[in-house]
Amino acid sequence: MADAVKTAEMVRNAVGRLVPSVVNGREEVAFPGVDEYRPSGKKAAPAVRSNADYPKNGDKRVPDLLTALKKCGLSDGMTISSHHHLRDGDRVALEALQLAASLGVKDLRWFPSASFPCHAPVIDLMERGVVHHIEGSMNGPLGDYCSHGKMRGHGVLRSHGGRWQAIQDGEVHVDIAVIAAPTADLFGNANGVQGKSACGGLGFALADSMYADKVIVVTDNLVPFPCVPWQIQGNNVDYVVEAPSIGDPSKIVSGTTQITRSPDRLKIAQMVAQFLKVTGIMRDGFSFQAGAGGIALAFVDYLRGYMREAGVKARFVRGGSTKYLVEMLQEGLMDYILDGQTFDLDGVRSMGTDARHIMTSPFTSYNFHGKGNIASQVDAVVLGATEVDVNFNGNVVTHSDGRLLHGIGGWQNCLYAGCTILALPSFRDRIPVIVDEVTTLTGPGELIDVIVTERGIAINPRRQDLLDAVKGSALPVRPIEEIKDEVEKICGGKPQKARLTDEPVAVVKWVDGTVLDTIWKVEE
Amino acid sequence: MSTAEVVAGKCGEAGRMGKDVRSDCHVTVELRSQGGVTVELKSRVGAFYGDAIRAQVQSVLRDLGVAYARVAVIDEGALPFVIAARVEAAVRRAGAGEGKKSLPEKAAHKGGTAQDRLRRSRLYLPGAEPKYFINAGLHGPDAVILDLEDSVHANEKDTSRVLVRNALREVDFGAAERMVRINQLPMGMQDLEEVVPEQPDLILIPKVEHAKQVIEVDQAITQIAQRLGLTQPMWLMPILESALGIENAFAIATASDRVVALTIGLEDYTADLGVAKTKTGEESLYARMRLVNAARGAGLQAIDSVFGDVGDIDGLAKWGEQSRSLGFEGMGCIHPMQIPVIHKAFAPTASEIEKALKIVAAFDEAQAKGTGVVSLGSKMIDAPVVLRAVKLVERAKQMGIV
Numbered sequence: 001m002a003d004a005v006k007t008a009e010m011v012r013n014a015v016g017r018l019v020p021s022v023v024n025g026r027e028e029v030a031f032p033g034v035d036e037y038r039p040s041g042k043k044a045a046p047a048v049r050s051n052a053d054y055p056k057n058g059d060k061r062v063p064d065l066l067t068a069l070k071k072c073g074l075s076d077g078m079t080i081s082s083h084h085h086l087r088d089g090d091r092v093a094l095e096a097l098q099l100a101a102s103l104g105v106k107d108l109r110w111f112p113s114a115s116f117p118c119h120a121p122v123i124d125l126m127e128r129g130v131v132h133h134i135e136g137s138m139n140g141p142l143g144d145y146c147s148h149g150k151m152r153g154h155g156v157l158r159s160h161g162g163r164w165q166a167i168q169d170g171e172v173h174v175d176i177a178v179i180a181a182p183t184a185d186l187f188g189n190a191n192g193v194q195g196k197s198a199c200g201g202l203g204f205a206l207a208d209s210m211y212a213d214k215v216i217v218v219t220d221n222l223v224p225f226p227c228v229p230w231q232i233q234g235n236n237v238d239y240v241v242e243a244p245s246i247g248d249p250s251k252i253v254s255g256t257t258q259i260t261r262s263p264d265r266l267k268i269a270q271m272v273a274q275f276l277k278v279t280g281i282m283r284d285g286f287s288f289q290a291g292a293g294g295i296a297l298a299f300v301d302y303l304r305g306y307m308r309e310a311g312v313k314a315r316f317v318r319g320g321s322t323k324y325l326v327e328m329l330q331e332g333l334m335d336y337i338l339d340g341q342t343f344d345l346d347g348v349r350s351m352g353t354d355a356r357h358i359m360t361s362p363f364t365s366y367n368f369h370g371k372g373n374i375a376s377q378v379d380a381v382v383l384g385a386t387e388v389d390v391n392f393n394g395n396v397v398t399h400s401d402g403r404l405l406h407g408i409g410g411w412q413n414c415l416y417a418g419c420t421i422l423a424l425p426s427f428r429d430r431i432p433v434i435v436d437e438v439t440t441l442t443g444p445g446e447l448i449d450v451i452v453t454e455r456g457i458a459i460n461p462r463r464q465d466l467l468d469a470v471k472g473s474a475l476p477v478r479p480i481e482e483i484k485d486e487v488e489k490i491c492g493g494k495p496q497k498a499r500l501t502d503e504p505v506a507v508v509k510w511v512d513g514t515v516l517d518t519i520w521k522v523e524e
Numbered sequence: 525m526s527t528a529e530v531v532a533g534k535c536g537e538a539g540r541m542g543k544d545v546r547s548d549c550h551v552t553v554e555l556r557s558q559g560g561v562t563v564e565l566k567s568r569v570g571a572f573y574g575d576a577i578r579a580q581v582q583s584v585l586r587d588l589g590v591a592y593a594r595v596a597v598i599d600e601g602a603l604p605f606v607i608a609a610r611v612e613a614a615v616r617r618a619g620a621g622e623g624k625k626s627l628p629e630k631a632a633h634k635g636g637t638a639q640d641r642l643r644r645s646r647l648y649l650p651g652a653e654p655k656y657f658i659n660a661g662l663h664g665p666d667a668v669i670l671d672l673e674d675s676v677h678a679n680e681k682d683t684s685r686v687l688v689r690n691a692l693r694e695v696d697f698g699a700a701e702r703m704v705r706i707n708q709l710p711m712g713m714q715d716l717e718e719v720v721p722e723q724p725d726l727i728l729i730p731k732v733e734h735a736k737q738v739i740e741v742d743q744a745i746t747q748i749a750q751r752l753g754l755t756q757p758m759w760l761m762p763i764l765e766s767a768l769g770i771e772n773a774f775a776i777a778t779a780s781d782r783v784v785a786l787t788i789g790l791e792d793y794t795a796d797l798g799v800a801k802t803k804t805g806e807e808s809l810y811a812r813m814r815l816v817n818a819a820r821g822a823g824l825q826a827i828d829s830v831f832g833d834v835g836d837i838d839g840l841a842k843w844g845e846q847s848r849s850l851g852f853e854g855m856g857c858i859h860p861m862q863i864p865v866i867h868k869a870f871a872p873t874a875s876e877i878e879k880a881l882k883i884v885a886a887f888d889e890a891q892a893k894g895t896g897v898v899s900l901g902s903k904m905i906d907a908p909v910v911l912r913a914v915k916l917v918e919r920a921k922q923m924g925i926v
Contacts, residue, residue, distance in 0.1 A: 429601030
């Protein structure tokens, strides 16, 4: 397949990016522009099964994960999926792949919803031929491995919504889904809100449970039927494995979420909150989403103050939930938290006990091939990025030198919000964040409305409504080019261009499964 | 090159490196007698600015007259003004570059100074820590203080001097007044030689106890300014940090025309008294009021000390409000988060402004009518009250709240 990668025909997509027409042996559609692509056909589906083949008493336990994998018929070339709700504390995904190695299985495709530093040993499994390639976010050592062209197949980076879309549309067929579950019953019903490894929701595993041929639930907190709430339905599950530990709780959620104390980041966060206030986006019944990064958390804290002052209540807030959102919910500053992943213990507790704190999945939140989603109904979203260019295009997946840095997460899906705000420092370690052209296009500029930096706020000229709304305010609104020029002056000129080869190592998919950009092998 | 022959083999190092260091670099210069200048670079941003950094090192060495050297730079994302300062400091430590400077391009400064400008907040920036310089102006302090005294370790006085000098040339501190706190004399003389040519707006003199300390600094500035033909005003703010300093406050306040404000250093003052420094400040009430009186008596601003607990925003607000009520016009800050709190504390309240505006209007009306008696409703307003109201409105306008 490595040869296929090298000989894949490259085509220019609608935004001028050179992308391969074949990825991992599969023909792909080059990005034709935002909202231009229409899918056809039917959704994928797993085989029809019969109750006759499953225990009447509902007890699907097998002694261990190895047995489960064998019973699932694990063999060469299969696709194994896992979820990342256990974040850097996850022990299950790696164990499944290492067990596959012990069985002598080769050429697996690992399809995680995201990878973390704890998964770095997968490099060894790729070196040994057990894993052929990874389709999912790669950073740290895994990102470097892929960036240096050492992986046999293409990396494929998808948003959370794009991953659901790829499974649902049959782009990626999962042979075996291995679902780590903080709590489960014998039947396979599972949730993430209870147990010593509690992580909150299990939404990222939902598509896998519905579409995979075989589904294994691994838990370290087995309870008698019924496990409620059942975020994962046992009716989709083949085998249940009881394990001593599915992960390291200290790395699954943080005990306490800390707001940044960096004055520059606080300033950015405050400006974002002021922007929502000044533009009137912050009004009774509005909605917003912000992540758990330092700036995002501080933004939520500032906004909370402004909402209190103005007596404004949000209808819903999309999480990543944290202590801050939970406190706002309890204070009556919002009606609902619609939560995709839970970042701290307060969030986990709240989802487990408060009926207004709802688990969402990538289907309800983000999937683009459906009859709408939540993301496009959110009034404002606050996101980060590694780079943004003068045309408001954003990059979240690579460092400015072209090395893989982050997964896409829900970032692309969130760009459909009513007002998309990127909150960023204007330079990091002398490297300007606002550039002439992003290294890797992850989000088209037509969907990115506002850039907030410590040196001022740039509003996309396409959003005349926002430009009008801030007129006469004290907000430091400036043309994006002006901020860029100022930062280049501080940094001592334009940076040198990243040195990249012409060999693709990974692709960035858009939310509709078309190919948005290519990640190139970095020069040694 | 004769100097190179004399000092070949000598080494100098400056700056910092390491995982936790940001916006700084470590430079080693080894002088040689031949072989040109070689630059070894390890940089976090090498892929983007490697060529620029190498070129800059060469250029700084040329400015300093060093033709033969091996230079090793470990860069943690330092900006150009920092790299230049670290290279220059390392060259000097190697014993070369005597009497020469490598000055970065001078940026235009937006900030301005005036004898009685607003000095509510002045943000201390440790002179050895360039990462704090870069965005200091964005947080809107009335002034920044590039500190060469207590926040700089004795071993880093020489390197920090060069760094602060470069920062004065190249860093944009926005609308802030640019202040430098020098060391006590005689070391402070070296500080003045380095920074005065870059025309900071104000020099803070630490641990002042006698008028003659102020006079010495005044004379040194005047000499340097005359030598270089500098005409811009350069003010002085003596810091009184001992019982003796407080006793001599008025003499100090009137020692030089350059003095625009007196301020107090409460850490040293309470240590001198042998009492604990509290968050409510009863132990320094006399000293602070004495300082206010001396400053006002000399027609100067009285500026309070810093509030040391960055986490205690409420405590800071209380301190600031009390400080204003005593007659202080501002205080120091050690973190940008303190700035808005201090600005709020030193701002007149809405009702004060409203009342003052009414008094000013009544005064204007009386002037128009040609009567000397100003009255508001049934009350007669005395002249000092009118004066205070005029001043308050003027300040509120400067603060942008009227």
